[in-house]
Amino acid sequence: MKLLTFEEQGLHKLGVKTEEGIIDISASVKSGANFDIETDIMDVISGNQEAVSKLQDFIDHVISEKKAVFINEEDITWGPCVTKPHKIICVGLNYRKHADETNAPYPEVPILFNKFDNTLTGHKSEIPVPKVTEKLDYEVELGIVIGKKAKYVSKEEALDYVFGYCPVNDLSARDLQLRTPQWLLGKTCDKFSPVGPLLVTADEVGNPNDLTLKTYVNGELRQDSNTNDMIFNCAEIVSYISQYMTLEPGDIILTGTPEGVVLGLPEDQQVYLQPGDVVTVEIEKLGALTNYFVEEK
Template identity: 90%
Template sequence: MKLLTFEDKGVHKLGVKTEQGIIDVSASAKNGVNFDIQTDIMSVIAGNKAEVSNLQDFIDHAMTEKKAVFVNEDEITWGPSVTKPHKIICVGLNYRKHADETNAPYPEVPILFNKFDNTLTGHKSEIPVPKVTKKLDYEVELGIVIGKKAKYISEDEALDHVFGYCAVNDLSARDLQLRTPQWLLGKTCDKFSPVGPYLVTADEVGNPNDLSLKTYVNGEVRQDSNTSDMIFNCAEIVSYISQYMTLEPGDIILTGTPEGVVLGLPEDQQVYLQPGDEVTVEIEKLGSLTNYFVEEK
């Protein structure tokens, strides 16, 4: 199932992408479809597989009874596909070729840092280029969304705790990121984590360790790789983090970016993102996430 959110009068509403279009879940529920369902994406995530099954039954019934209410995806204001994560945990230097291009040794354990919910935004949103940076970079990343509480779990059981996956652009202000040994400052400016367009349930994705992923800047391919190049795969990452902190439903784990970032180019070839640029990150089975960069006012 492909879940999403869109904004309506300041509220993030739940949508489901179907072959016929995007269904407005709450509007359909008010249209005479008598089901006890959750209409908030975080509640669906917390309900995990049982709530997804319930929601699928609701969608099937609404379609059969012709009571499904659709929205025009060209007219909606997309929200982040996860709206209120308790934690946003990121893995640095997790692709072999990305470590190679930045002349960094392969880490022996996952390098972790965090972001905050001020960084969240959605598909097609405008992102202000902060006045405090001259080196804004893109990073396509596979996002893991936790669906079941996880603590001290093994690698074998790790993916059973995953609700689904999403595309994320881990925007990075390199001059701020590298100002100190701690990367946080360059990673946490407003809207630096567009997420979406969809949150795709794990059953529909299958193996997360073999997905193609790409970045386009103004239509030009900049990153073109596969999650198989990860140093630590998805199960290893989830298991590792769970040894140190409890993962909760709705937590997002950003799994690192492949080669092709601006930082990895020779200095005389580095052209960082500017107002007017359009960036699309695309991951197999998860869709394409596009954002427009504008001048900060």
């Protein structure tokens, strides 16, 4: 299933993308269908497979009965496909070629840092370039969304705890990130984690360790890689984190970025993001996430 949120009157509403179009779930419920389903993205994630199954039955019914309320994809204001994660956990230096381009040794264990919900935004949103940075960089990343409480899970069972996957752009202010050994400051400015447009359930994705990832800046291809270049794969990441903290439904894990970031270029070739730039990150089976960079007011 392909889930999404869109904004209406200040609220994030649930949508599902089908072959017929995007269905407004709440509006379709009001059309008279008598189904016990969740209408909030976080409740669907928490309900995991049972909630998705009920939602699919509902969708099949309203489509067959011609009671589905569709919305125009071009007219909606996209929200983040996960709206209220308890945790946003990121993995640094997790692609071999990215470590190579930044002259960094391969880590022996996953390097973890965190982001906050102030960084969340959606597809096609405008992102202000902070006045405090001169080195804003892009990073396409595969986002893992947890679907079940996970603590001390094995690598063999780890992916059973995943609800789905989504594209994320882990925006990074490199001058702030590298000011100290702690990366937090450069990762947590407002809207630094656009996520979406779609949250695709794990059953539709299959193997997350063999997906192509790409980044385009103003239409120019900058990153072009595959998740098979990860140093620690998705199962290893989920299992590792669960040894130290309890993962909750809706938690997002950003799994690292491949080569091709501005930071990896020779210094005389580094051109960082500026107001007016358009960045699209794209992941196989998950879709493309586009954002527009503007001057901070």
